[in-house]
Amino acid sequence: MSVEQWLDAIKSGPPPGAASDWTIDQNFEGYSEAEHRLWTKLYERQAELLPGRACDAFMHGLEALDLHGAGIPDFARVNEKLMALTGWQIVAVPGLVPDAVFFTHLASRRFPAGNFIRRPEELDYLEEPDVFHDVFGHVPMLTDPVFADYIQAYGKGGLRALKLGHLQNLARLYWYTVEFGLLATLQGLRIYGAGIVSSYAESIFALESDSPNRLGFDLERVMRTPYRIDDFQEVYFVIPSLEFLLDQTTSTDFAPLYARLEGLSDIPIEAIESNDKVFSRGTQDYACAGGRRHSA
Ligand code: HBI
Numbered sequence: 001m002s003v004e005q006w007l008d009a010i011k012s013g014p015p016p017g018a019a020s021d022w023t024i025d026q027n028f029e030g031y032s033e034a035e036h037r038l039w040t041k042l043y044e045r046q047a048e049l050l051p052g053r054a055c056d057a058f059m060h061g062l063e064a065l066d067l068h069g070a071g072i073p074d075f076a077r078v079n080e081k082l083m084a085l086t087g088w089q090i091v092a093v094p095g096l097v098p099d100a101v102f103f104t105h106l107a108s109r110r111f112p113a114g115n116f117i118r119r120p121e122e123l124d125y126l127e128e129p130d131v132f133h134d135v136f137g138h139v140p141m142l143t144d145p146v147f148a149d150y151i152q153a154y155g156k157g158g159l160r161a162l163k164l165g166h167l168q169n170l171a172r173l174y175w176y177t178v179e180f181g182l183l184a185t186l187q188g189l190r191i192y193g194a195g196i197v198s199s200y201a202e203s204i205f206a207l208e209s210d211s212p213n214r215l216g217f218d219l220e221r222v223m224r225t226p227y228r229i230d231d232f233q234e235v236y237f238v239i240p241s242l243e244f245l246l247d248q249t250t251s252t253d254f255a256p257l258y259a260r261l262e263g264l265s266d267i268p269i270e271a272i273e274s275n276d277k278v279f280s281r282g283t284q285d286y287a288c289a290g291g292r293r294h295s296a
Pocket residue numbers: 093095096097098099102112113114129170171174
């Protein structure tokens with residue numbers, strides 16, 4: 001099903017078998033051996049690649065939740081550990097859910113995770129989040145108490161943004177942090193964004209390519225920056241610490257920020273502004289060459 005079809009389906013309410021909050025049973029027994037083997041293949045590829053690339057919080061989370069490569073995890077078993085660590089739990093959903101439903105879950109420390117896994121021919125790219133993107137990509141970071149607080153604050157902020165009509169600004173914050181964020185460490189830049197860490201090619205591209213810009217995170221700047229959903233990012237934003245991100249979300253009064261944003265134009269994705277903190281100035285060669293659409 002394409003994202004467009006999903007978005008249409010979303011308007012018509014929860015799919016058959018789903019509760020009013022769009023949650024479903026994971027149906028752990030329903031996975032085929034081939035699906036478990038696909039998870040293991042994806043897991044082992046990332047487990048080999050990520051040491052030295054993913055941040056410590058992610059690597060510790062992977063270890064703490066025992067998300068080893070022995071097939072798709074049973075959410076109930078993961079939740080026993082996750083709940084004990086930060087009070088978060090995974091809830092199974094059939095795919096993308098309406099924004100208000102998504103934010104309500106996050107605000108209650110429930111992470112909606114697709115229960116389906118991609119097809120083998122979608123190994124490196126799929127449109128909507130599957131169980132590998134959600135559970136391998138997002139869930140390990142939820143074992144970090146600071147990040148766990150940030151995602152809950154994001155959920156609460158999302159509900160407010162919906163009411164204020166500023167969802168797009170907040171979606172950009174999510175995109176450039178939770179999905180594609182980089183963290184500055186004494187050893188160099190490290191990945192914490194789920195969209196990167198669950199992708200083999202982007203785990204390399206985000207840190208090593210000279211094509212994208214890598215800029216210091218600034219809340220207003222990020223909220224003015226559109227993003228692309230179908231290819232590697234042309235810009236990555238770097239935070240100095242996870243505490244910084246939580247502080248930005250909990251210490252900012254978003255209403256005046258949204259009011260200020262009303263009068264400000266978007267910043268083109270590949271642009272570098274005069275007051276940007278530049279970690280690396282990209283060549284944009286990848287994007288100019290047409291990106292994934294032209295990559296082998
Ligand atoms: N639903 N299952 C699921 N997963 C997401 O990441 C998700 C969603 N619905 C809305 C959404 N993300 C975004 O539109 C918000 O983050 C803005």
